[in-house]
Amino acid sequence: MRPSPAHAADDAPVRITILVDNTVNRPGLRAEHGWAVWIDAGDTTLLVDTGQSDLVIANATALGLRFDALDAVVLSHGHYDHTGGLAAVLERARDGVRVYAHPAALRPKVRCTPAGSRPIGIPAEGLAALHRPGVDLRLIETPTDIAPGLWLTGPIPRRHAEEVPEPGFCLDPAGQIPDPLDDDLALCLETPAGRVVILGCAHRGVVATLDQSAALRPTTRLQAVMGGMHLRSATAATLQWSVEALKHSGYERLVPAHCTGLPAIAALWAACPGRCGEAGVGTTLSF
Numbered sequence: 001m002r003p004s005p006a007h008a009a010d011d012a013p014v015r016i017t018i019l020v021d022n023t024v025n026r027p028g029l030r031a032e033h034g035w036a037v038w039i040d041a042g043d044t045t046l047l048v049d050t051g052q053s054d055l056v057i058a059n060a061t062a063l064g065l066r067f068d069a070l071d072a073v074v075l076s077h078g079h080y081d082h083t084g085g086l087a088a089v090l091e092r093a094r095d096g097v098r099v100y101a102h103p104a105a106l107r108p109k110v111r112c113t114p115a116g117s118r119p120i121g122i123p124a125e126g127l128a129a130l131h132r133p134g135v136d137l138r139l140i141e142t143p144t145d146i147a148p149g150l151w152l153t154g155p156i157p158r159r160h161a162e163e164v165p166e167p168g169f170c171l172d173p174a175g176q177i178p179d180p181l182d183d184d185l186a187l188c189l190e191t192p193a194g195r196v197v198i199l200g201c202a203h204r205g206v207v208a209t210l211d212q213s214a215a216l217r218p219t220t221r222l223q224a225v226m227g228g229m230h231l232r233s234a235t236a237a238t239l240q241w242s243v244e245a246l247k248h249s250g251y252e253r254l255v256p257a258h259c260t261g262l263p264a265i266a267a268l269w270a271a272c273p274g275r276c277g278e279a280g281v282g283t284t285l286s287f
């Protein structure tokens, strides 16, 4: 894996650029709580998630990336911090752009805390944009190929009792119906360097996600895992178990981002010396 500037001429078969993340590491770009990743893979250009706002547009423009080049947009799940830029992105995308999501991503979603509840699903304008003429919405409930070597896991079965679901994600404002987050999925890329897994928030468990990827399409060539690992509110036991599992996952490179949380990022870096990479808006990874 070679880090390189997003705008550099780069003949690597696969280039992945972080467009939205909770941190930023290049001048001229900005961060927000959210996640969006631009991927050039051979003949296919796609965006995984769209951040929380129109910031994805500003950052892409600053990096010289054009949304009319997109073949597809993947929604890792239906939370606002991954779908807030969806309407703005689809406004700029070409006719026929494919959008992949699990149908449950389109449900209303609510964050319930003792202080009250607030909507955290796809914003109304994003939902409307999905049904606009020219948008090829593909609601998927099984593993799905986007292009050769580029595929979506589909739903992630929970596998490990240690990966305890975080409370407070609901489908109703009263908090009576827990959101199983069964819309959560990951993108897998078979690069010349091996498999790269792009996570959204890994709400179904980062280890369960990697296990599902392996179960669906076994490979011994494991290159990188990047994205939100959602360990910010994890108990010490869950965090320790997850870090240990990632350490022994076989992936050469770990790039924790977005909702992973500083304690988990620190623990991963400490447990896996030489294997962790910084995320942040503007980071480009080539494979």
Ligand SMILES: [Fe+2]
Binding pocket: 034, 035, 079, 081, 082, 200, 201, 228, 258, 259
């Ligand atoms: Fe998130």
Ligand SMILES: [Fe+2]
Binding pocket: 077, 079, 201, 203
């Ligand atoms: Fe999320």
